[in-house]
Amino acid sequence: MSTEANRKLVEKASQAWVQGDGGAIIRLLDDEARWTVIGSTPISRTYTGRRDFIDNALKPLGKLLDGAITPSVRAILADGDHVVLLWEGTGTMRSGRPYHNQYSWVMRFENGRIVEGTAYLDTELVSALFD
Numbered sequence: 001m002s003t004e005a006n007r008k009l010v011e012k013a014s015q016a017w018v019q020g021d022g023g024a025i026i027r028l029l030d031d032e033a034r035w036t037v038i039g040s041t042p043i044s045r046t047y048t049g050r051r052d053f054i055d056n057a058l059k060p061l062g063k064l065l066d067g068a069i070t071p072s073v074r075a076i077l078a079d080g081d082h083v084v085l086l087w088e089g090t091g092t093m094r095s096g097r098p099y100h101n102q103y104s105w106v107m108r109f110e111n112g113r114i115v116e117g118t119a120y121l122d123t124e125l126v127s128a129l130f131d
Contacts, residue, residue, distance in 0.1 A: 033116065069089035
């Protein structure tokens with residue numbers, strides 16, 4: 001697919017996510033996608049497959065928040081089969097503390113599906129969720 005087609009996939013999914021469809025971006029993940037969360041947090045590692053990422057990163061993280069993270073998209077950059085999504089997420093930790101993180105997701109597409117991704121974020125804040 002073209003640079004523009006890949007960018008539009010992320011743009012459309014991001015718009016849906018901002019409007020409340022929390023799974024919009026995740027549905028772009030290929031069943032066998034490899035997704036890496038950087039750092040040394042309890043969820044930092046490379047996940048093999050969409051199900052692994054959902055079950056072992058997103059669900060544990062979600063249990064530590066009081067509701068969903070509210071996304072705000074800052075930019076979508078694309079070059080060929082790579083798309084970078086820059087976004088901020090806000091919410092509240094179960095402890096009552098505010099959660100505000102900045103993310104850069106670097107994704108590689110094949111045939112309209114994310115086959116590889118890396119999430120760059122404030123790992124200290126994520127680790128604080130698990131304290």
